[in-house]
Amino acid sequence: MERKPSQIQAPTYGNLVTILSIDGGGIRGVIPSIILDYLESQFQELDGADARLADYFDVMSGTSTGGLVTAMLTAPGESERPLYAARDIKPFYLNHGPNIFPQKRRWFCDIWQLIRCVFRPKYDGKYLHSLVKEELKDIRLKDTLTNVVIPTFDIMCLQPVIFSTYESKRCPKMDVYLSDVCIGTSAAPTYLPAHYFKIEDPKQGTNHPPREYNIIDGGVAANNPTLVAISQVTKQIFDNNPDFFPIKPMDFSRFLVISIGTGAAGNEYKYNSKKAAKWGVLSWLLYKSSTPLIEVFIEASSDMVDLHNSVVFQALGDCDNCYLRIQDDELTGTQSSVDVATKENLEKLVEIGERLLKKPVSRVNLETGVSEPIPHSGTNEDALKRFAKLLSNERRLRESRSPITSCRGSGKVTHPIN
Secondary structure (H helix, E strand, O other), X not given: OOOOOOOOOOHHHOOOEEEEEEOOOHHHHHHHXXXXXXXXXXXXHHHOOOOOHXXXXXXXXXXXXXXXXXXXXXXXXXXXXXXXXXXXXXHHHHHHHHHHOOOOOOHHHHHHHHHHHHHOOOOOOHHHXXXXXXXXXXXXXXXXXXXXXXXXXXOOOOEEEEEEHHHHHHOHHHOOEHHHHHHHHOOOOOOOOOEEEXXXXXXXXXXXXXXXXXXXXXXXXXXXXXXXXXXXXXXXXXXXXXXXXXXXXXXXXXXXXXXXXXXXXXXXXXXXXXXXXXXXXXXXXXEOOEOHHHHHHHHHHHHHHHHHHHHHHHHHOOHXXXXXXXXXXXXXXXXXXXXXXXXXHHHHHHHHHHHHHHOEOEEEOOOOOOEEEOOOOOXXXXXXXXXXXXXXXXXXXXXXXXXXXXXXXXXXXXXXXX
């Protein structure tokens, strides 16, 4: 397959398939921004100041706000390097979050917003749409600097639509603008409007109808997109993509996966069956300024994927070096909201991300479903340092084996590591 000069060499030249996944969660995208910044800083310590996350992962996957972050980190900017460094993501949320989710403070504004939410999305999305289009311009899915996988859901077909770099190269009608993908995967029901766009196949001309998309937030299908990314890679192996030879389907021992959450509500016990038994449609959509139905979908989706991955990777016996899930499940109050973009809450989310780095590495208990610290595994910082070293070594190994990056035995590479 066609490869960009700065793109990581194919897994066929290495030992691993490397995946980075980022959950959905609206304004809580601030939390993974802290984790990603730290991870990229470890790459820079190992390989030089120009190192970027896209240089180390075969696939970067994100849903909703995670899809937006994925696009920013993989879209080409100047000199075919990523448009954003990881350190730029936190300022992006702090600067633009209050305009994406404008906060109404007066009591009559609250009443008007409550009435509006019954008939229309809580936010019109105009600022987000214009911002994304301005940043990503005419960049298409196939242009990303490494493979991306971003889930959405088509409400006309009532089925998930997975936008991936792999599919965009195979099918022209999947090679959509990256801005459309970001707007669509972020269109959380009740919060932001659904997104419509269409694309024509340039090979078929105007005689064939364009493909139409009517999409909403990928979180309704896969708020934690880790499993979607693994499935896309597995599909490439089944399709005999030479990038993955001689890796066999379902050979999870060859996968290295980092999955980053956006935080989850702690045991606040906000809801119970006695209350919910009396709820109708409106109460499920709006209860004390929260949206129980959406929260249930998002939490269930994220936790089920983590549970599945934990079972699979623990079965391999070396889970500590192949699967890392970083998630804070103790958010309370406005911290667990997806749209409270006040200065105070944004600062709290930054603090949560910084504390999360210092927390012990945790893994879901397969008996209880509760995430618990892993003895003798250190902190999330320690784990990220370890994984950064593994990923750096993998990249170096691929470059040493690949005839594409070697210059006739000179040891030089097209994008050298210092």
